[in-house]
Amino acid sequence: MENIMRIDNITKTYDGVAVVNNLSFSLKKGHILGFLGPNGAGKSTTINMISSLIHQDAGHIYYKEVDVEKCRKKFKNEIGVVPQSLAIYEDLTAYQNLKFFAELYGVSKDKVEEVCIYALNFVNLENVKDKKAKTFSGGMKRRLNIACSLVNSPELIILDEPTVGIDPQSRNFILEAIKKLRDQGVSVIYTTHYMEEIEAIAEDVIIVDHGQKLVDDTIDNIRENYSKQSIVSIRADKFDQNLKEKILTIAGVDSVSIDGNLIKININTEVNDKVLNDITSTFSQSNSSISSINSLNLNLEDIFLELTGTKLRD
Numbered sequence: 001m002e003n004i005m006r007i008d009n010i011t012k013t014y015d016g017v018a019v020v021n022n023l024s025f026s027l028k029k030g031h032i033l034g035f036l037g038p039n040g041a042g043k044s045t046t047i048n049m050i051s052s053l054i055h056q057d058a059g060h061i062y063y064k065e066v067d068v069e070k071c072r073k074k075f076k077n078e079i080g081v082v083p084q085s086l087a088i089y090e091d092l093t094a095y096q097n098l099k100f101f102a103e104l105y106g107v108s109k110d111k112v113e114e115v116c117i118y119a120l121n122f123v124n125l126e127n128v129k130d131k132k133a134k135t136f137s138g139g140m141k142r143r144l145n146i147a148c149s150l151v152n153s154p155e156l157i158i159l160d161e162p163t164v165g166i167d168p169q170s171r172n173f174i175l176e177a178i179k180k181l182r183d184q185g186v187s188v189i190y191t192t193h194y195m196e197e198i199e200a201i202a203e204d205v206i207i208v209d210h211g212q213k214l215v216d217d218t219i220d221n222i223r224e225n226y227s228k229q230s231i232v233s234i235r236a237d238k239f240d241q242n243l244k245e246k247i248l249t250i251a252g253v254d255s256v257s258i259d260g261n262l263i264k265i266n267i268n269t270e271v272n273d274k275v276l277n278d279i280t281s282t283f284s285q286s287n288s289s290i291s292s293i294n295s296l297n298l299n300l301e302d303i304f305l306e307l308t309g310t311k312l313r314d
Ligand SMILES: Nc1ncnc2c1ncn2[C@@H]1O[C@H](COP(=O)(O)OP(=O)(O)OP(=O)(O)O)[C@@H](O)[C@H]1O
Pocket: 014, 015, 019, 037, 038, 039, 040, 041, 042, 043, 044, 045, 046, 193
């Protein structure tokens, strides 16, 4: 699959700290790349470098295999950027906002109305096109923010946390709109700390923390690999002190933690599908009585926790 962008070892340092540290990844043409990380992980800094808003201290960014340094004007004309903070004018109407951005992008005069109406339709704001942005709900403002990035018919769109602080209905609308853009062949970089959004729309995932890449894979591969991992939670009324050591000797058990009468066991079901039987036998051999047992498959949220030791929304 052809890449539309290639990020090669970019670094950004503030006050002696590399907030983005030797980061490399590619965006495939016509794909949605989910760019995921907790607060302060370096997502916006990366997005700002990719969008040419700030400059990397080291490394290169390639657009269609040409260094952006050498094609910045063409690059800026062919991309749409949806910044994290709203970039709309509250005192202008929805239509006037779009017209402003269309003129800024140099859309030819005879096309301005057409692209503005198209963008308004795309985000379902055509019926409020003559209302001032300041009268809009948070979700409508976010949708207008996205519409503004569409007026130059971009081949690539970069969105920085476009669903923060909005109602579920607007959030779903935005996710569906992004999928529609992808289906039209637009490539998308989508930054968020909502794991479920990535699971709903993205083909590829990058997970970063402390400016470094932890995961770079397709969503299918991640699901496939981690679906072999599950967590078994067992409540037991009593058990021997050496129960943990005994469980750890079972093939397929990766780790065990005990908190009061709750025992959590990470297992790899691929290694041994009898692992659950072996665990319950070990409990009965330890004269322990199990009061409840639950088994959960890991989701992306758990994977993140496993990798970083932090929750995405800490
Ligand atoms: N202009 C700047 N000057 C100094 N430090 C900065 C600057 N911009 C970002 N940082 C620091 O770089 C780190 C990464 O910030 P960044 O905004 O890229 O993270 P993020 O992953 O986008 O977080 P969030 O999800 O909260 O938006 C943070 O510690 C932040 O304080």
